[in-house]
Amino acid sequence: MIDRIDRRILSILQEDCTIPVAEIGRRVGLSTTPCWRRIQKLEEDGVIQRRVAILDPKKVNVKVTAFVAITTSRHNDDWLRKFADVISEFPEVIEFYRMAGQVDYLLRVAVPDIEAYDAFYKRLIAKIDISDVSTSFAMEQIKSTSQLPLSYVQTEKPRAERDDQ
Structure with a gap:
């Protein structure tokens, strides 16, 4: 299941998938290796289908x-x-x-x-x-995005919060 950190990682990747893993980790409060493992898991689970360049x-x-x-x-x-x-x-x-x-x-x-x-x-x-x-x-493109809304993702509580209960 996706937690809040995964959702933040997905948000960053949807904006720019070329951001280095170390920078993504810094933004979500993880070191590089755990951040990379999460990204790999999201790919293995099919949440991240592929990474592409958006052309003009x-x-x-x-x-x-x-x-x-x-x-x-x-x-x-x-x-x-x-x-x-x-x-x-x-x-x-x-x-x-x-x-x-x-x-x-x-x-x-x-x-x-x-x-x-x-x-x-x-x-x-x-x-x-x-x-x-x-x-x-189409006469004019007013909005175009490849970013899916992530507010609908049901997140589980981070492990530390679950362990405290």
Whole structure:
């Protein structure tokens, strides 16, 4: 279970995973080795899935973000597996969700321009049968973060506090 120190470590890592372990330890009140062990345990437990660099879309020429709402008349496991395989072939798709409600699937697609989106769309519909596709283009990104809120993590009391009771 995650305790308060783990939660503070996760908060620091979500902000900048390149901070040296010694500095993280200093910020949370641990020496380097116990801090490193905690980070390794969080990785082993799958809490930390991976560490990545967040790129500036404009500097890598993917200035257009499209949200693609897909509806299908097919709702079986075989079709979903095929659809997921098809979507995995498209590096432009940076997020892919199965939805509840009127839309069956939602994609977030990053491309350089509308022409590139049109080429993506044509390749997509050539590979799989879809009932309806509706695309919305983002005009401005107002908030973007990769940081999950940690206030919902149920923490256990640190060992020292548990031992005092």
